[in-house]
Amino acid sequence: MSSFRRNTAGQQTTKPPPATRLNPHSAQLLVSTGVPSLDDVLGGGLPVGGILLIEEDRQTDYSSTLLSYFASQAIAAGHELCIVDADQEVALKDQLPGWASTAHEMQAKSGLNDKSSAGSTPDEPMKIAWRYQNMPRIDSDRDDYDGKSSKDSSTLADARETPFCERFDLSLRIQPKVIEDATIEIVTGASLLRASNEDHGGDMYKCVLDRIARLVDDRFSSLKPAAPGANRNILRIEIRSLGSGFWQGSDSLSILKFLHRLRGILRYSYAVCVVSFPAHLYEDGGVRMPVVRRVEHLCDAVIQLESFEGTFATPSDIVARQSMPAAAAAASDYHGFLHIRKLPRLNSLTASMGRLSLLHSGGGSTNNLAFRLRRKKFSIETYHLPIEGGVTERRVPAKDEAKGNRQQVGAGVGCGSTPGRSDPLEF
Amino acid sequence: MATYKTLSSKLNWANGLPEASTTMIVAGGLEADGSVMIPHLVNSVFERQGQVILLSFRHPFNHYLHIMRKMGVNASKHKLQFVNGLVETDLSSLPPATRPHFTLSADWQEFYSWLNAQPPSLLIIDGLCSLLDLGHDVKTVMSFFTACQQIVGDWSVRAGGGYAGLVANMLLDEFTELLAKSLIRRSHYFFNFEDLESGASTDVSGQLTAIPGHLHCQIQNSGNKFKPALLHYKVADTTVQFFSPGQSSTIL
Numbered sequence: 001m002s003s004f005r006r007n008t009a010g011q012q013t014t015k016p017p018p019a020t021r022l023n024p025h026s027a028q029l030l031v032s033t034g035v036p037s038l039d040d041v042l043g044g045g046l047p048v049g050g051i052l053l054i055e056e057d058r059q060t061d062y063s064s065t066l067l068s069y070f071a072s073q074a075i076a077a078g079h080e081l082c083i084v085d086a087d088q089e090v091a092l093k094d095q096l097p098g099w100a101s102t103a104h105e106m107q108a109k110s111g112l113n114d115k116s117s118a119g120s121t122p123d124e125p126m127k128i129a130w131r132y133q134n135m136p137r138i139d140s141d142r143d144d145y146d147g148k149s150s151k152d153s154s155t156l157a158d159a160r161e162t163p164f165c166e167r168f169d170l171s172l173r174i175q176p177k178v179i180e181d182a183t184i185e186i187v188t189g190a191s192l193l194r195a196s197n198e199d200h201g202g203d204m205y206k207c208v209l210d211r212i213a214r215l216v217d218d219r220f221s222s223l224k225p226a227a228p229g230a231n232r233n234i235l236r237i238e239i240r241s242l243g244s245g246f247w248q249g250s251d252s253l254s255i256l257k258f259l260h261r262l263r264g265i266l267r268y269s270y271a272v273c274v275v276s277f278p279a280h281l282y283e284d285g286g287v288r289m290p291v292v293r294r295v296e297h298l299c300d301a302v303i304q305l306e307s308f309e310g311t312f313a314t315p316s317d318i319v320a321r322q323s324m325p326a327a328a329a330a331a332s333d334y335h336g337f338l339h340i341r342k343l344p345r346l347n348s349l350t351a352s353m354g355r356l357s358l359l360h361s362g363g364g365s366t367n368n369l370a371f372r373l374r375r376k377k378f379s380i381e382t383y384h385l386p387i388e389g390g391v392t393e394r395r396v397p398a399k400d401e402a403k404g405n406r407q408q409v410g411a412g413v414g415c416g417s418t419p420g421r422s423d424p425l426e427f
Numbered sequence: 428m429a430t431y432k433t434l435s436s437k438l439n440w441a442n443g444l445p446e447a448s449t450t451m452i453v454a455g456g457l458e459a460d461g462s463v464m465i466p467h468l469v470n471s472v473f474e475r476q477g478q479v480i481l482l483s484f485r486h487p488f489n490h491y492l493h494i495m496r497k498m499g500v501n502a503s504k505h506k507l508q509f510v511n512g513l514v515e516t517d518l519s520s521l522p523p524a525t526r527p528h529f530t531l532s533a534d535w536q537e538f539y540s541w542l543n544a545q546p547p548s549l550l551i552i553d554g555l556c557s558l559l560d561l562g563h564d565v566k567t568v569m570s571f572f573t574a575c576q577q578i579v580g581d582w583s584v585r586a587g588g589g590y591a592g593l594v595a596n597m598l599l600d601e602f603t604e605l606l607a608k609s610l611i612r613r614s615h616y617f618f619n620f621e622d623l624e625s626g627a628s629t630d631v632s633g634q635l636t637a638i639p640g641h642l643h644c645q646i647q648n649s650g651n652k653f654k655p656a657l658l659h660y661k662v663a664d665t666t667v668q669f670f671s672p673g674q675s676s677t678i679l
Contacts, residue, residue, distance in 0.1 A: 025664060027493065223520045256560040260484075264514035267487050290601035294560060296457055297598045342457050346486075347493040349463055350662050 019077030032165035034069030037380035043352035050300035076166035098172030205258035235271035259298035307336035334370035443471035448583035454599035459633035478548040482510040484557035547582035614640035
């Protein structure tokens with residue numbers, strides 16, 4: 001061992017915020033969206049100081065599922081949360097999915113999670129699909145990707161305390177007491193309208209921006225040094241249906257001014273923002289208005305959910321399709337496409353998705369992503385065409401059925417055979 | 428920075444830069460961002476011992492420093508001045524290395540007089556179209572651009588000055604189309620970065636079309652004749668490779 005030691009006594013060691021990790025390529029702090037596969041698509045997570053825009057689908061509401069994951073992840077990680085919704089009142093108790101890791105931790109402590117007790121643990125050598133043994137898995141429960149990156153980062157100590165991404169279960173609901181204990185600021189329709197009328201001449205965008213600026217300036221500004229002994233925390237801002245009919249602005253460009261100033265505030269803060277945007281409301285004769293493209297430019301990452309049910313269908317089509325069993329069965333595999341319009345490029349010329357993503361490791365499948373909403377979780381996967389004819393209907397006749405058919409054929413006039421007698425040369 | 432040599436040779440630019448006091452417009456799209464030109468131009472000016480002023484409406488100073496460090500450009504050793512156009516808040520608490528040298532306020536006259544007092548430099552405006560987002564009309568943005576152009580022209584006249592020029596980077600879409608057309612009329616070169624025409628590819632990030640602007644015919648130095656060109660490019664973390672269509676090193 002060398003006798004030389006680096007003198008680190010004078011250096012100040014600041015602990016990173018909980019449930020964060022560093023992107024090794026851009027030195028950018030990342031937080032999770034709550035959906036591991038979406039984190040993967042975004043290049044490891046959502047960059048702190050950035051804005052993710054989710055373009056809502058037309059008739060369905062899958063974007064709110066993503067937003068509920070984002071809010072639940074904030075509560076699970078101990079981050080502060082600010083929800084803005086001009087359309088309706090927010091009922092978190094009914095919307096946010098609960099997480100199941102507490103049960104897992106208890107199992108791990110009591111030793112129930114041993115190899116012997118589990119039926120097919122991932123560590124067990126595979127006998128059939130052995131080629132997949134060494135491939136990494138996208139799973140928040142045993143997140144190899146997460147583990148690999150967190151080794152690179154300096155958040156190892158925190159990773160043990162608070163996982164980067166919690167494992168959520170859509171069939172569970174978050175406990176009311178946990179919501180009460182969390183620091184959540186909710187700005188909704190009626191109160192927002194009142195506040196904007198009183199102080200900002202009815203401009204809701206200015207009112208929300210002012211609120212966010214004050215919140216950031218209070219505790220999350222990176223321009224102010226952290227108080228001695230106090231740890232930094234992350235502010236998660238969730239803006240639902242920005243620019244919908246309920247949003248009032250001073251002019252038609254209010255949304256652009258809002259996003260430009262929001263970006264400026266976030267760049268010098270420990271805050272991250274997810275915005276859902278009803279882009280289908282900004283169409284003129286089926287063609288998107290130019291302002292939509294500007295909105296996309298002003299955000300750091302843009303994804304679009306295009307559901308199979310709602311994109312190009314009228315409500316009557318959707319009802320008609322539900323009554324067709326074949327169509328319903330085909331739609332059960334995936335629920336829609338996920339289009340990546342823009343990836344975060346903070347501190348870098350390139351998006352880190354290409355190097356880090358497992359969903360894109362095959363190459364050439366950049367845009368072939370689909371999402372599916374199961375009973376317990378929402379996931380993004382590489383889109384594959386279903387097996388021809390589907391798996392619900394048997395294409396090859398069963399053995400007995402085939403035999404019966406052959407006998408029926410044999411009963412008629414065959415080629416070179418006696419009627420009523422099976423011939424080995426029959427065809 | 429050897430990877431930009433193809434671009435310079437295609438455009439007939441000696442030392443990676445066009446003639447002094449020229450104006451360049453760089454336009455990009457959602458995925459094909461024209462800001463890949465900025466490190467090249469900054470480095471080429473530094474090689475000539477010149478100065479750069481970077482006015483950004485899109486990113487903080489730290490963003491550019493990170494990119495340039497990865498591309499092998501040490502900005503701290505050269506004269507790079509950063510003007511913050513993103514926020515109007517006080518950024519004096521930032522460390523000196525990442526602190527902006529000037530903050531653009533609502534009163535542009537202050538900026539003009541500050542700019543006038545600077546030595547001849549390459550002025551780069553990143554995100555000029557953000558002025559439209561802030562509610563200014565095309566006429567106002569053009570007047571801002573023209574004022575900057577005049578200052579750059581004054582720099583060139585000064586005796587013993589270094590390299591002076593103006594580069595405006597913007598995002599081109601339906602909303603900014605009129606501004607782009609107006610800017611092309613007041614520029615010498617126009618560079619348009621866009622997605623690959625033939626479809627997405629893992630080995631090619633996009634294509635660059637370089638065409639002369641309306642003022643190109645006024646360039647006196649006819650020795651280095653500019654050739655309109657179509658190039659493909661690949662952006663990596665530390666390099667940007669420009670090549671002729673079909674000449675990607677990963678394909679060949």
